[in-house]
Structure formats: structure tokens, C-alpha cells
Amino acid sequence: MRLPDGLARESAGANAAALNERLRAQAPRVHCITNAVAQNFTANMLLAAGAVPSMTLDAKEVGGFVARSGALLVNLGTLDRARREAIHAAVDAAAAHRVPWVLDPVFIDRSPPRAAFARELLARAPAVVRLNHAEFAALTDAAPTPDAAAAYARAAKTVVALSGETDLVTDGARLAAVANGHPLMAKVTAMGCAGSALLAGALAVENDAWRAATGALALIGVAGEIAAEHARGPGSFAAGILDALYGLDGPDLAARARVT
């Protein structure tokens, strides 16, 4: 794995810190089509980071919300007819108003019709696809290696953010590895979903989608590490990561970001 172009190790913390500042200063609107389990925690994570969430799913209304938002999240969890219709309307509005969006194809490894829908959506030009190893394999029929992620990013003209113990972010030309985070993050439902929403928030304040994704994953990973220092388990950790994200400052990020 090579050092990312234009993002030397010493500048990773600065990139995350700049993102953190901009989210607070610009308070971007982020419209989220996300699963029923994740809606509340996702909204709270966006608020903690400085963004302004909206969550409506109605196909008649969603276009208007997206048109006035800085970014859009499309998460495929608890997919149903209403969400499918909302996603079509939202992606149309995003294309018409040049609103960048993130696709999080939750559980496509466990539902072939959902995987087919995710493939359709890839053709609609998401700025970033965020997914785990099993979902990447289901989407691409390839093993989730850095090279496969980069090849897929090039082919699909998107940024791939591949979640794992270390998160990989690649646009096909550049590759970053974000090593921040904590195992308790896997013990709180919707942590990944909320992280994808934060990634959408980052797109609203940073035009370079690869930098936005890299920075957002560092933010949430650092917040998780801080929260773990005080947590007694996943319940206090879930509250603590919101507290930590709310309180993050540039020096924290500079000291803790581990992006290579």
C-alpha cells in the first residue's frame, strides 16, 4: 500500500481537523434515506458533528428535501417499497441539483434482490460507496482486497470506502488506510450506518470525495477511541461517541488520526 497522493501522514490529522471545523461552521443539511433501526442514532451523530439531518421518506417530498441539502445518504437497510420509491426520487433530485451522495448497501450479501438494486444504483453515480467486506464481495464478485477496491472504484467512477479493522478509501488512483476506531463500535447498532451519514456530511463541505471520506472515517474513529476510554460497555459507549464527536477539536484529531 503506498502513501496517498497529496495526503502525507502528517497532513491526515489536518485534513480531519479541517473537515471537523467546516461541518461546524457550515452546518450542512444532510438528507438521509436510511433504515428504521438507524434513523435516530444517525440523526444524533450528524447533529453532534455540526450537520443538520432530515429523514423523510415520502416519495412526493423527498425531492424537495434533497434539492435543498448539501448531501444525500442512501442506505439500503430495512429496504421496503416506500424506501425504494424514495431512493429513486432522491437520486433523481441529487442528479438534477448536483448533490453528492453516498451509497451504503447494507446486507446485500444476505439478500440477492437487494444486491441487484445496489448495482442499479451504482450506475447513478454515487460519490462514495461505503460497504464492508461481505458486501463488497456480493457487489463485485471479487475478494475485498485493496487492489480489487481500487479497480472497482475506477470502473464505477466512484470512491470505495471499505470498512474493516482498518478502513480503506480509494478512488482508484489514491488509497488511504484509516486505522482509527475501537471494537465497541461493532457492538452498537447503526454505528456503521451513522458513519456513512457523517461521510455524506463531509461531502457537503469538501469537494474531493476521497478526502471527505478519509477525513470522516478518521473523525468517527477518533471519536470512538475517546469514547472507549470512558465507556463501561456498548450502552455508555453509544452515548459517549456522540459526546466525543461533539467535543472533538483540531489538536485531538492531529494527535490521534492514524491515516496512511
Add this chain to the structure above:
Amino acid sequence: MRLPDGLARESAGANAAALNERLRAQAPRVHCITNAVAQNFTANMLLAAGAVPSMTLDAKEVGGFVARSGALLVNLGTLDRARREAIHAAVDAAAAHRVPWVLDPVFIDRSPPRAAFARELLARAPAVVRLNHAEFAALTDAAPTPDAAAAYARAAKTVVALSGETDLVTDGARLAAVANGHPLMAKVTAMGCAGSALLAGALAVENDAWRAATGALALIGVAGEIAAEHARGPGSFAAGILDALYGLDGPDLAARARVT
């Protein structure tokens, strides 16, 4: 702004304390048609205050739930076809069984069809309309001043509870300003929605809707101030406001309520 009729400064704490006691003693049922983001936190806030929430949305069932409830909340967030149908059935049942209800027209400033729906609902005689400045402007085409709120309350024969740094509550004749609260309340999703549910709970135990609204806003504002003393950010604050509401007693309220 003049001192409210029948609610001198020294009695505001007593009004809130009486409401707090009655909620615990009577444990009123409150049926909530509310948005998907807010359902869980809203139920927890009602439980913490002593009320008993129900949340079903099915148009076939909702009438029965409302008929056996002490109050109803109609919140327009994440509005969809199922919620529209449920709202019609619920408001019909509320009218038939004289169940007082609160309208919270979330985000009508961002969705013209939703604003039109809110206007229809105003004609169905909600006891209280709870909304923020942008929503008030979208509903009334007037700037959100105390005079405009009072004029609207008279015209619509309702109580207007206008949220802001200071909350205003007016029935057209009386006007109260509730100055309790904390900025972290704006950093927790569904805080306002849950507050409107608590306001509905208050209607179940206090026939004077203006006193009910004023008291409920003082309760939640005081709980927020107490929670903020212990919070490290919005995550611990969200848990803390439920703890504080659960633990509120008359002396707390008498000492802290700032209603003029």
C-alpha cells in the same frame, strides 16, 4: 410582553410542580403519531414523566387507541401515506371522544404539501400547535412575533406554543414566556418532538391548554438545565434529560422555573 393573566411569576413554578405531580399520579395514556426518528425518544420521555405512551400508526387500530387515551400527539415528521391515513383516523377519534390533541407541524417550511396538510389539520381544532419560527412563518405567512402568535391563536381558536430561545405560549388573551432550557437540547434529535408529546401528556391532566403548555415547557426546560450540569455532550445529555425528568420534584421546579 405583559405578565400572564392568572399566572404571576411566583406561581409559575407551582403550576409546573402541580403538572409534574398529576402526570405521575394519573399516568395518562398518550397516543403519539410521530415520526420514525422520534418514536423511541418520545416514548422514553413520556415514561420518564409518568405518562404511558402508545405509538401505533395503523389506520384500523389507531381510533381505538386514541379513544382510550387522555391525549393525542400529531407530529408531521417523516410524513407518509400510512401516517396521513392514521392522522385522519386519529383526529376523527379525538373529536368523537373529546380527546385533546397537539399538532407539531415539523418541517412545513421545507415541504409545501406538508404545510397544506397542516393547514387542513388546524381546522380540526387542535388544543395546541407547537412549532418553531420557520414553521410559524410557513403556516401563517406572518413573522413569528408575540403579537402575530396571539392573533393566530385567536383566529384559529387554539393555543400557539412558539419554540425559540424563549418559548412563547399564547391563547390569544394570555401570553407566557418560558425561558428555561439549554442549547444542548438543539443537539439531540427529536427533543422538540418529544417535548410536544409531553405537552400532549399535560393536556390529559390539565384542562386549561394554555396552562398545560406553559407548565410542560417549563418541565422539559428545567430538566434540560439539570441534565446539562452533568452532561459531557449531546449523548450523555439525552440520557440525562430523561433522568432529570424522572427525578424532578416540586422544589426543583419552584426554584428553577422561569416563566413570565
Add this chain to the structure above:
Amino acid sequence: MRLPDGLARESAGANAAALNERLRAQAPRVHCITNAVAQNFTANMLLAAGAVPSMTLDAKEVGGFVARSGALLVNLGTLDRARREAIHAAVDAAAAHRVPWVLDPVFIDRSPPRAAFARELLARAPAVVRLNHAEFAALTDAAPTPDAAAAYARAAKTVVALSGETDLVTDGARLAAVANGHPLMAKVTAMGCAGSALLAGALAVENDAWRAATGALALIGVAGEIAAEHARGPGSFAAGILDALYGLDGPDLAARARVT
């Protein structure tokens, strides 16, 4: 009430401890069709105990999720058309793939059509029915006594888990009383619903449904007692019970389980 067959007092803690270990070691998948209020907290409780939740409701997808799960929860809260369809598909898949399932007929005492639906579902052979006193009375037209519960369990060929200050669990031949728990559990929405999901998780790792139910109720009750020692109210308690469940170990359970 007689001592349960094959579960002497001294072995109740061991039964709960064994269940606790197996949930962590086997990490069973538990598919949950549950109400909108409960989805997030339910997923978090399953994760805290070591299980892997999924929550999708789409009738087209749900069969595939159930077929690959170790157990299924069917909770009737916020019942709507989508959930009814999902339940039919899920129960069909459970029958086809021999996936044990729990029925939690929430609020059937407040909705006759929902009670009728619950009776239909009883004919589909749930391994356990978890319900409170009012729901039991609505289901069976009998008072919620231990004898009536046992008679119903025999007639319906299921295990009845009757919630109350003391939980009763009977398969018609055996009867256990689980006295663990804390009053704050009634002040957190979805606590009972999440407990039923944990009970489903237990079915995935213990073939004897009566032992699974008894052990799961002891687990959650002990976690509640531990959480109450640190809680300042229902908000911190809700986080604390997840922390406690995550941290439970055999000696805790052996020392605290009160099952007779």
C-alpha cells in the same frame, strides 16, 4: 408453585451462565420483526448479549433472512400492513427451515383485531409466547394465574412466559418463577420487547425452549439489577443495562439469579 423439574435452585444460575456463554460463543443470527419504537434498542440488546440482529420487514426479503437465522422474533407492536405481510412470510420460512420463534403479542388487550391476529399466529407453533397479564387475559379469556398459564401452554403446545413482578415460565409440565429485575425496567420503552428478542436469541443456542426462556429472563433481570445500582434514572439505566448485559459473567449470574 413447585420446584421446576430438572432445574433445582442451585442450577438456575448455571443455566443462565451457560446461556450467556453460548450466546457469545455462537453469536446466533436473530431476525426480528418488531415495532418501530423498539427496533434500535432491541438490536442493541442483542448485540450486547453477543447475538447478531437483523430487522428487515420487506415480505420479499424476510424469508431469506429468517432461513439463515438461528431464531425469529415476531412482535406485534405498531402492527401495519407491511408488518402483517412480513410476519406471514417469516413464519412460513421459520416452519420450512425449523427456525424457532417467539411471539410477543404487544397491546392485544387494546386492539381486538390484533388479538385475533395473535390467535392465528398461535396456531403456527411459536416455541414461546411472551406476554404480560393483560395480554394473557386478552388472548385466553382466563385470569393470568400459574395454572391458567400452564393449561394454556399444554393446549397450545408452546412455552408461556408471563411477565410480571415475577416472571413465570411454563411449558405445561414445568414451571419456573424468575424474580430478577428492577422497577426501572418498566420506565424504558421497548425493554420488554428487547427482552423477547433476547429470549429468541436463547432459542438459537438452547433446544429446550423452557430452559432458554427461563435463562434469558434471568439474564436480563440480573442485568437490570446491576444497571440499577449505577443509574440516576431511566436514561442512564437504558444505557446501563446494555453495559451490564455486555459485561455479565458466570459468577454474577450464579450469585444473582433468583429462579425457583
